[in-house]
Amino acid sequence: MPGPQFLQYLLNCSLLLCATALFSPFCHAQTTEISLSGRYQCVQVKVQQKIQPCSAAPLILKNDGRFELRGWEGHYLVNGEFVELSDSLLKARAKIEPGHKISLRYYGKNGLVEMIYERRVADLGKISLG
Secondary structure, three states, rough: OOOHHHHHHHHHHHHHHHHHHHHHHHHHHHOOOOOOOEEEEEEEEEEEEEEEOOOOEEEEOOOEEEEEEOOEEEEEEEEOOOOEOOOOOOEEEEEEOOEEEEEEEEEEOOEEEEEEEEEEOOOHOEEEOO
């Protein structure tokens, strides 16, 4: 018959296995990627180091991996801290910023342009469900 120390060892191992099985779904959920899908309003544009308010069309990231931006349509892919936007001819990369923001930089006729898009999270108290 096994001694009391061996039985305590088995009990500790079985408790550890139970705890691992019990909490592993929570650990896995933390590593899953957050969905970026939604409607992003342009909140500011920076051209030649001057920040201006932005009234450009929104960037729309759909659940199925497609996007729309000023008539440009294609697919997007989240790659680390970037969102890669592409169609059959063009490709752009935008940086994911804290606070539900996406920063898109490109070279326009006046040099480097940076557009900041922000996802507006709806205030549930102001939405009509009917």
